[in-house]
Amino acid sequence: MKARFNGKCVECGEEIKTGKEIVKNSKEKWVHKACSDVEEKLP
Ligand SMILES: [Zn+2]
Numbered sequence: 699m700k701a702r703f704n705g706k707c708v709e710c711g712e713e714i715k716t717g718k719e720i721v722k723n724s725k726e727k728w729v730h731k732a733c734s735d736v737e738e739k740l741p
Contacts, residue, residue, distance in 0.1 A: 700716075701715065718731075723736055
């Protein structure tokens with residue numbers, strides 16, 4: 699999903715800006731889509 703507020707990525711430590719694509723990692727923390735350690739499920 700797209701970030702609706704500014705935050706911080708726990709994986710890379712960089713800012714998550716509003717509008718960026720973000721996902722929850724295995725620890726239920728919001729991270730950049732590229733930083734996630736959860737594999738996307740393919741259809
Ligand atoms: Zn990140």
